[in-house]
Amino acid sequence: MAAPHGRGLLHLAAAVDQETVHDVSDHGELVRLAERGGFDFVTLGDTFARPEPDALAVLARIASTTTRIGLVPTVTVTHTEPFHLRAAVATLDRVSRGRAGCRIDLSDTEGGARNVGRRHAASADASEHEPEHEAWDEAWDEAGQVADLADRLWDNRAVDAGTHDDASGRPLGRDEARPAGFEGDSFPVRGLPTVPRPSQGHPVTVVDATDRRARVAAARCADVALVQGTNPAQVGAVRAELHASALAHGRDPDELRVLAALTVDLGDGERAAEPGHGGGGPRQTGQGPLYRGGPVDLAELIASWHESGAADGFHLTPAEPRRDLERLVNGTVALLQHRGLFRTFYPGSTLREHLGLTRPAKRYAVTREAP
Template sequence: MASSSGRGLVHLAAALDLSSSYDERSCAEAAQLAERGGLDFVTLDDTFARPGLDALSVLSRVAAATDRIGLVPVATPHTEPFHVPAGVAVLDRVSGGRAGWWTDVTNAGGEAPPPGRRRTRPVGALSQETGEVVAYAGAESGDRRVDGAGMPAAPSEDRAGRHRVDVRGVSSSAKAPRLTVPGPPHGRPVRVVDATDEPARGAAARYADVALVRAASAAQAAAVRDQIRAAAAEFGRRPEEPRVLAGLLVDLGDGEHAAEPGHGGGGPRQTARGPLYRGGPVDLAELIATWHGEGVVDGFHLTPAESPRDLERLVNGTVAVLQHRGLFRTFYPGSTLREHLGLAGPARQGAGHGRAS
């Protein structure tokens, strides 16, 4: 189904983070609800405020309870990031090509890591590391071997036909491990980069399949999207290749009501936790349709302020309105996250590394 605006269908994703319950069953039920709404993917943060298993372990269990929706854990700076891609590759296998990996270069709200975990670092250094790690993730997924600058080198294979990966990171607190992993049958997992902060936009333009922008206005989101597209072209990518999603915290309340001043219509309100929309599901659908129709963003990543209430109202209200207007899918035409996002099929040539600048 094509959008009546001619821009294609809007992409929608939701966070499972701000839930009153963090057990695996609750996450699986939330993901099933999002899947019934046809959302592209759900994300789960590895914040230390969430008890229980880490995000990768939880989503690996959620994979067995879902069939189509993408599953994207968020790797925070507290974890040595070079240890994450192997787990994401396993998630991609068990989910049938539905895995993604969100590299978060923020300081996770300033929360202190527990003993034995690395300390947070300046955003600039974390952004530099983002480029190294996402390049490494592509290589570890079977693309090729890369150096610390993210440039490809000749791949090598062991006798089992598995790719050996070596990345010499210059900013990580530990050298990237040399790993031997089987290449995922569906190609590398989708790479998500938070491009809200200026230092992260280069990495997003060069490596990301999905770039997230927390913008409080359509003009701000459009400016960042234009910057990412221009930089992507410089790296030899098609400018429209990175999908740019606006990140919003949404409070949909308990009934249908007009968006509060400063939230709907002209745009969300900036808060300490990021841009916030507070209003009813129908007005949220109107905001999404307007930004997407004007070419501001390719879609939205929405974080419910209160889950499962807001997720239920998002799926049963906002999504239903968008579907009725022909702006959002009514079924999944494919089975992988790359297909949901309309990305090119997996290639072994390491697409997205681009040219040296």
């Protein structure tokens, strides 16, 4: 059965965060469960402000135990050297054979800043009329520069036979590259990339664009934007804004996927569908939009939002990780598959293929026959 009104199939992603769980095998079980459900990708959070396993290292370990699902760790760019970020994410893409992404985030706590010792934090809670507001805008602008630098470094490594320098035409060896020569507002990078170009060309970049100050960075560099909202009109308005901004930055808006972000609590089943919960739609909480109900009502909500054109899919955070992810896979996903709204198998092997995104061409070198 085809998706309604000519819209493409849904894209679904899930968070696999587990507070106080430090065993990689527990995370691995959740990732494999999400893969059984056909999810495009999973995300795993990370922060400098509290003790927890490094998300990128955890998903690199899990990569060998999975075959298709995308792996997207949170990477805090505020206190991370761009060169190291690029190398780590490229390595994850290599070991997962093209299934890596990175969810860009900022550090907004002074505790996190002290742990790293690079600089003070910019407060995300500052009002538009306070000095910190400008600092937060600058932090997101820097995040966009970090993502742009990563793309440049990924494109600057010659990995194919017959690749030529686009300026001189000189043949480049398999491991040759030119210095980056990148000058950001707060950092310069002039060295050579040390890791081969990722399998996907560019790993998928994910940005939470709920905060309007993050939307410029999302429109500029994101492949996937997450947007919180309690109704399709809210999410759809941000989606339209992001597409317009992407076009203004010279991008094809069709290369940006927008996913509605919800926390889902499926503990009480369909009986929890009451006004403001479940079948009545998500309600706003201090932690973001919360859906409380059952797998059937959630499938109906997802189908109706998608049909309205509000979003290309959903990023779902289980309130109770194991319980709710099992109910998502066995209930909600199965119903969406039955209605022809979600795929029953992975048609490709890379995360870009799952999302229907093209593989970026190299910007610095062209591949042709050697003279």
